[in-house]
Amino acid sequence: MYLVAGLGDPSRVGVHTKYPKEIVDVVLEGGGRAALRIPGTGTGKLLLQGTDNNGNPLTIATLEWTSANGGSAVGTLKINMNNDAACIELSTAGMVALKNVKTLGEISGAPAGTIYKDASNFLKIV
Structure with a gap:
């Protein structure tokens, strides 16, 4: 290199x-x-940032990966938005978890295709 x-x-x-x-x-x-690598076990983050009017960083999105086992490729990947609000998690077994899913009232004015949960916690799409 x-x-x-x-x-x-x-x-x-x-x-x-x-x-x-x-x-x-x-x-x-x-x-x-x-590769961006975590040595052994631990967590790493890759930040997508903007800048405020004073030159300070403003985090737009964070890709956070965690290695739970230093001897294997077992881990999770999380996508967090705007000041680390949890959004999506991809787990070791390939499961997808949607974090902080809002109710219909909380997403008022959201664009078509937005996912929300009803009173019974069933996922729906606007």
Whole structure:
């Protein structure tokens, strides 16, 4: 692996790339792979952020993965939105859990296709 400064701007870095760079630009050709790894057991997060008017980070979404067993690939992946509000969890066994599903009253004005729960906790779609 090598790092390439992008277009004469040292604030932009490409990782093994031949294209004009973003701040981080990773190109994986021919079936290449990239990894963000947790050593042993624990949790890791990848944040998608915006910036407020004072330059402070504002987290839009977080991909959080947890490795429960340092000797295997067992773990969970969570997608959290806006300040870590739990949204979706993909479990070790491939199960999908929808977190914080709202009631019809709580999603008033939501776009078509929005999932909500009724009084009996059955999932429905607007």
